[in-house]
Structure formats: C-alpha cells, structure tokens
Amino acid sequence: MKNMKVGIVFVGKIYTRTPDERKVKDHELRDCDKLNNVTDEAFRNMLSERVRSLMPAGIDTFTSEVETENDAIDVPEADAYVLIPFTAIDKVFVVIHSKNRHIVVYTPPFEEFWSYGNVFYPYFLRDCRKIDAYLGIDPDTYLSENDADFTAHMEALTVRHRIRNTRVLCVGEAMYEPYHSFNWGYEVIRLIQEKFGIKWFHMGSASFLKFFESCSDSSGGTVRALAKDDRLPADFSDANCMKAYNVYKKLIEKYGATAFTVNCLESIVHTSCHTTSCFALSMLNDEGIISACEADATTLIDMLITSYASNAPSFMLNPYLFPADNKLFVSHCTSPRKHSFANDEKDDFNTYAYFEIRSLPCGLQVLKQPGPVTVTGISHDKLDKMVIVRGNLVRNTAFPSCRTQVEIDVPGGIKKLADCYEGRHWALVYGDQSEKISRANTLLGIESIII
Numbered sequence: 001m002k003n004m005k006v007g008i009v010f011v012g013k014i015y016t017r018t019p020d021e022r023k024v025k026d027h028e029l030r031d032c033d034k035l036n037n038v039t040d041e042a043f044r045n046m047l048s049e050r051v052r053s054l055m056p057a058g059i060d061t062f063t064s065e066v067e068t069e070n071d072a073i074d075v076p077e078a079d080a081y082v083l084i085p086f087t088a089i090d091k092v093f094v095v096i097h098s099k100n101r102h103i104v105v106y107t108p109p110f111e112e113f114w115s116y117g118n119v120f121y122p123y124f125l126r127d128c129r130k131i132d133a134y135l136g137i138d139p140d141t142y143l144s145e146n147d148a149d150f151t152a153h154m155e156a157l158t159v160r161h162r163i164r165n166t167r168v169l170c171v172g173e174a175m176y177e178p179y180h181s182f183n184w185g186y187e188v189i190r191l192i193q194e195k196f197g198i199k200w201f202h203m204g205s206a207s208f209l210k211f212f213e214s215c216s217d218s219s220g221g222t223v224r225a226l227a228k229d230d231r232l233p234a235d236f237s238d239a240n241c242m243k244a245y246n247v248y249k250k251l252i253e254k255y256g257a258t259a260f261t262v263n264c265l266e267s268i269v270h271t272s273c274h275t276t277s278c279f280a281l282s283m284l285n286d287e288g289i290i291s292a293c294e295a296d297a298t299t300l301i302d303m304l305i306t307s308y309a310s311n312a313p314s315f316m317l318n319p320y321l322f323p324a325d326n327k328l329f330v331s332h333c334t335s336p337r338k339h340s341f342a343n344d345e346k347d348d349f350n351t352y353a354y355f356e357i358r359s360l361p362c363g364l365q366v367l368k369q370p371g372p373v374t375v376t377g378i379s380h381d382k383l384d385k386m387v388i389v390r391g392n393l394v395r396n397t398a399f400p401s402c403r404t405q406v407e408i409d410v411p412g413g414i415k416k417l418a419d420c421y422e423g424r425h426w427a428l429v430y431g432d433q434s435e436k437i438s439r440a441n442t443l444l445g446i447e448s449i450i451i
Helices: 041-053 067-071 088-099 121-135 149-166 182-196 205-212 240-255 269-273 278-286 297-310 412-419 434-444
Strands: 004-012 014-016 036-037 059-066 080-085 101-105 142-143 167-171 201-204 259-260 290-293 315-322 327-332 349-354 363-368 371-378 387-398 403-410 427-429 447-450
Touching: 004 041, 004 088, 004 149, 004 278, 036 142, 041 059, 041 080, 067 080, 067 088, 080 088, 088 101, 101 149, 101 201, 101 290, 149 297, 167 297, 182 201, 182 297, 205 240, 205 269, 240 259, 240 269, 240 278, 240 363, 259 278, 259 327, 269 315, 278 290, 278 363, 290 297, 297 371, 297 427, 315 371, 315 412, 327 412, 349 447, 363 403, 371 434, 387 434, 434 447
Parallel strands: 004 059, 004 080, 080 101, 101 142, 167 201, 167 259, 259 290, 387 447
Antiparallel strands: 014 036, 315 327, 315 427, 327 403, 349 363, 371 387, 371 427, 387 403
16 A cells, blocks of 8 residues: 655745744834844754654655745645645645645744744635635644644545555355345445545455365465464364365455455355365454455444544444443454554454354454454444444453453443444444544544543
8 A cells, every 4th residue: 555645835935933933022022033044954854853753654745835826836746735824825725735635734832933924824724615615625634733633634645545445355155234125335435535545445255265276275374373262173174274265365466455344244255165264364463454354345334433533442242231231241253463563462362153154164262352442333324434442351251252352441331332233243443543543533533422
C-alpha cells in the first residue's frame, strides 16, 4: 500500500516573533514594520521538520511556499495539504482547496509567532464550508487546535487513506446480512466500493476449490505443533488447516490484496477442503492482512477501521449482552494472537474441533489477556454508524460456543449498548482505542456512539 503524501504549504512569507513584540515600549506602532521577518530557507526547514515530527510514520512529505494565485495552482499533487498562514492572501487557500484534497490549517502557537495570515484563514474556512454546503459537497477541511490535536488528526487521516487504498479479496458468496437479503448482501459490496473507495475482487467458491485442489499439499508444518495444548481428537489431520493458510496467501499475492474474507460457514468451502479457515484467518490478521470470516463484508470494514486506527489486529466476534450484570460475552474462532502491530507480544492458543461442525479441524481457543479492550460494531445497512464499547476483559470462559470466548465488564452499561445496537459481528482490540477510532470515523462519514 502506498504511503500518504502530504504537502506542507507556507502561505506567504511575513511573520513577527512574539518575544520581539513584547520588547516594544509604550505600545509604539510608528516603527512596527521593523518587527517583520521573512521566512527564509532555514526557518521553513525548521518549521517543516517540526510539522513532520508530529505526523505518524509512513507519510511522505514535501514543502512549498506560495504567494500568488499561480503559485498555488502549481503546488504539486498530494493526498492532503497542511497550510501554514503567514500572510493574508485570499486566493491561495481556495486554489489549493480546489485540488479536492483534505486541508489542515496549522498555526504555530501565538507565544512563538504572530502572523497576519491568522486574520484570513477563518474567512476561508467559513466561506468554503458554506459554499460547499450549498453545492452539496464535503469541504473536507480541519483547523488544528494544537500539536497534540494535529498528531491525532493526522493519525485519523492516515486511517482514511489506508481504507481508501485497501484492496479486498472475497472468496465465495456474499453474506446475506442485514435482514437476510441476498440483494442487500451484494449491494453492500457495491456500497463499500462507492462509500470508501475500496477495490473489491470476488472469486466464486467453485473457482476457489479448483485452485485449492491444484495447489501442492505441502503445508510446511502443522497447527497442532504451534499450540500450547492440542485438544483435537488424536485421529484428526490438521494438514489442510495449514494448506488453507498457504492457499489464501497465494491468492492474496495474486490479486495484490491487502484485506481478505471467505464464506467459510454457509458455503462448500469448509466441507470440501476438510478444514476450517480459523487458523488461516488468525495468522493473516497477525500479519496485518485484515481478514474476516463468513464473507461478512460489513464486519470487514469494521475490522479495517478498528485495526488501522488502533495499529492492532482485531478479533471478529459474536456478542452476547447481559444487562443485569453489565457484562458482554463474546466468542468466535478466528482471533488473532498479537496484541499490537507495534510489538511481538502474543497470546497462546489451544486447538479444538470446530464448534459448529465437530468433524472438522480446527477451532482456535486463543487465551486472551485481562485488561482494557475496545469493541466496535458498524451498522450493516448504511455503514454510517458504529458503536464503540470501552470495557475490561475479565477472563476466558468455557461455555458451549465458539472456541475463543471471553467475559467483558462494560462500565458504560449494557442496556445503553442494546438501545443503540449496530452490526452483527463485532471487532475487538486491546486497550482503550475509542478516541482514535471515533476520530477516524469522523473523517469516514461514520457516526460514533461511544459506550
């Protein structure tokens, strides 16, 4: 996936150092022009480096200085622009805005610099938002409040960029949720492409099975050997569990995909391949290839947003709500093991027969760690709302349900969660990631409901 490219644009050249102004006696204005400074190369390098240091990793930048309308027209293309106002130049802002890219206005603190440009950028924000509202288009502009806010906003903008550049491979029939309608299932795939700009590749089950059969049976190991405890029946073969992982990897590479889903439950894939996809999807998520089971396209979007915003693999799950206790119980068999993409901390796992079809290997019981977690669920119809649940993972459980299962305390209230319930499958990541996820949702046009 290509890095996001951001242009740091100095609008005008004149500024005043605030400490110099504070030395003026008796508010003397006759020689105030002597306080003017011109942004030279050293100054631009200093401030550009400061702005770059506030951005998350994986962003490419360039710096431009503009004074005229034509300077602004010639600013190179980028995925977003950070505009730093130093002089009031009316047309520069709107010309760059016409490039139809995200605009962030960043102003250094007053304690450091005073700029006449700070009188103008509010006009630009006001006018472009009113005009764009009249035209029915998104102004896509943001005023940074301070350095910490700028960093958080750029992190969210990176999530949107990654979503828009995601390439999904879906194997098998689309999930019929919501409302158990096959029409809606396939229309949601179209909505995902239209709303988020995602590239979608689709492969039928029959074509997949031919490809699966054509691939070598060499698995490069077994799942049982990796498990903390192997609780599969002794006569079960898990060779095709590893083969499924290898075949999915080949297809992902073939299509250049960065995300994946497969109709593993309501299709012939599981039974024909004599394995489940649980281990394969767990491994793919740990590797940063966001992967959902059951060809659940909407939950894949939920997982993409949640994973990209938190920089962690997400656990796709079924939620069970118990309002009398403020308890959320969740389960599924495809949990990733890594806690974060930033480190190598992993959970152990045990192997079992698949819960729904006991003759198949294998369901993973990933032993999750207690502590803060965030659970998210996106609306299955319009993809325009997401519940974001802040909770505390209490323990792993042993109920008759999918193999990875945990109990979560929800201080915000299960009744409140049920009243604004969205989605079907949900996604879980370690830590309180609610702020990062809700910021990303704002840029994606999704309403966040934080519990």
